[in-house]
Amino acid sequence: MTGGKGFARLIAVVAALAAFYVFIYLPVAVLVLFSFHAGTVPVPPFEGPTLEWYAEVLGNGRVTDGIFNSILVGALSSLLAAGLGFLAAYGMARHSPPGSTVIQAAIMMPLTMSYLVIGLGLLILFSSLGFGKSLWLVGIGHVVINLPLCFAIIVSQLGGHQAALERAARDLGASEFQVIARVTVPLIWPALFAAFCLAFTFSWDEFVIAFLLTSFDVTLPVVIWSMLRTGLNPETNAAGTLVFLVSLAVAVAFELAISRRKGTSP
Amino acid sequence: MMTPASAETRARRADLRRGYGFVAPALVWTAAFFALPIAITAVWSLFTRSGRTRDTSLSLANYERFFATPGFLSALVNSLEVAAIVTVVSVLLAYPLAWLIAFRVPARWQRLALILAILPFWTSYIVRSYAWLLVLAPNGVVNQALMATGLVAEPVSIAYSRTATVIGFVHFFTMLAALTIYASLVQINPRLLQAAGDLGASAVQTFWRVTLPLSASGVAVGAFLTFLITIGDYITPQILGGNTDVVLPQLILFQITRRGDIPFAAAMSLVLMVVISVVYILAARRLRMRT
The missing domain is CATH 1.10.3720.10 (MetI-like)
Incomplete structure (x- = not known):
């Protein structure tokens, strides 16, 4: 590339990329900007800035309860999903039982299904068993949707080089439990952590299952959903911005765990 | 007395049992909270609502209603x-x-x-x-x-x-x-x-x-x-x-x-x-x- 033609091409590439980024960032930018809007309707022209709406959101008991409930459901369900996913991945990778493909397909099945179908199924199941709606049921549903993801992430990281170390530990007299606890888990913890983070962000963001299976104690997406009934409102912008920041923090932790994994594996 | 072959078979069997043991919790969870709910949903789709309760005699009425009503089908x-x-x-x-x-x-x-x-x-x-x-x-x-x-x-x-x-x-x-x-x-x-x-x-x-x-x-x-x-x-x-x-x-x-x-x-x-x-x-x- 020489002279004017190269330069024109560079400009075209930059302009095209810029157009894509404007499309991708437009809603986020508007959301965040108008969370600092001093007026009561988050539309231009922008007035402010003010932190009034953040004070309002953090003083709103429903929002803070929702945040607490979401963290609780997210942490517990992701822990269980990562744990069950790890056990299944370990069993598949180290003992390779006959029928592996069928078992794998069975574990991965919920991944393709609409959350609405899963949520309605759980609603019917628990109501015919006589259980009332609660956050526990939401947690059960979130394990269902996250188990396939956790399994897939962990099974892809259980490679041959750990198997050699596990065999060495077993030859030195370690029991299978000792091998898992002291060799396998320490070796693949970045994958376990990544699985946990991904599951947490999905649980943190999940709406339909949480909406169908709760009544009074609800998670944050359900609270935000009910805030939408009031139409465009800067308080909703502030709540949305906070949710974005939390998801972003967890996503960064996930990204770091993955890149660390890549850096340390031989 | 054990021949080497049978010891190997035994070890392989124990290995298999363990393998299924590790996989079982995930499978049971998926069966109980994914497959079973969908099966029950399928059964309930054959019920019909009557007032505030359900008519549990099985029929395809819901499906007929869905496919026969333009508003639903659209x-x-x-x-x-x-x-x-x-x-x-x-x-x-x-x-x-x-x-x-x-x-x-x-x-x-x-x-x-x-x-x-x-x-x-x-x-x-x-x-x-x-x-x-x-x-x-x-x-x-x-x-x-x-x-x-x-x-x-x-x-x-x-x-x-x-x-x-x-x-x-x-x-x-x-x-x-x-x-x-x-x-x-x-x-x-x-x-x-x-x-x-x-x-x-x-x-x-x-x-x-x-x-x-x-x-x-x-x-x-x-x-x-x-x-x-x-x-x-x-x-x-x-x-x-x-x-x-x-x-x-x-x-x-x-x-x-x-x-x-x-x-x-x-x-x-x-x-x-x-x-x-x-x-x-x-x-x-x-x-x-x-x-």
Whole structure:
């Protein structure tokens, strides 16, 4: 590339990329900007800035309860999903039982299904068993949707080089439990952590299952959903911005765990 | 006395038992809280609502009602149309984006460019739809910009329409499909592109005959995920589309929350499940053929 033609091409590439980024960032930018809007309707022209709406959101008991409930459901369900996913991945990778493909397909099945179908199924199941709606049921549903993801992430990281170390530990007299606890888990913890983070962000963001299976104690997406009934409102912008920041923090932790994994594996 | 062979068999059997032991908790969970609920949903879809209770004699009345009522059936058609439009538009936007990042952005900036392109992926799903409502509202950013430039005199009504739903979906899935397409583009051996050029192919010919076929798997995976998630989603059509061109998930939620007609909702969710399964099976077969 020489002279004017190269330069024109560079400009075209930059302009095209810029157009894509404007499309991708437009809603986020508007959301965040108008969370600092001093007026009561988050539309231009922008007035402010003010932190009034953040004070309002953090003083709103429903929002803070929702945040607490979401963290609780997210942490517990992701822990269980990562744990069950790890056990299944370990069993598949180290003992390779006959029928592996069928078992794998069975574990991965919920991944393709609409959350609405899963949520309605759980609603019917628990109501015919006589259980009332609660956050526990939401947690059960979130394990269902996250188990396939956790399994897939962990099974892809259980490679041959750990198997050699596990065999060495077993030859030195370690029991299978000792091998898992002291060799396998320490070796693949970045994958376990990544699985946990991904599951947490999905649980943190999940709406339909949480909406169908709760009544009074609800998670944050359900609270935000009910805030939408009031139409465009800067308080909703502030709540949305906070949710974005939390998801972003967890996503960064996930990204770091993955890149660390890549850096340390031989 | 044990022969070495039988000791080996025994060890293999113990190994198998352990293998199933490790896999069992995940399988039991999936069976109890995924397969069983869907089976019960199928049974309930054969019940009918009578007043505040249920008639548990089995019939296909819900399905007949769904397929015989144009208003209900059109929701299924809307769902298929929206999912198809969203899939095509998302891939058409995602491909050039992924191509630019893979082939026109310098190697050391690529990772940053890609992360920037998918960062808003992490905004909450509900919040993202709400944010588009802010952008597309009658007095929102887009309309005020259009009026300021004098392109339109009156606000254009985009919010609460199928267009708004499609824009909201396309935003999300452009990011997702760009990721899967980028992953397949960077795997292409640069020597193949060079060889095509050396053999006299123009840049356009190289793209159509080498680059595009070699990245088809990324396109297929992106399109597949887009279609499956779009057709089962309730949030985006409800927030951005409102009550125009209602899609199947909106109808199902309406029957559950407003009408309390769980058997009818169950029948419609089974219709949705069958559509998703058919798409999945067709796509999985094609994807396997390619790889």
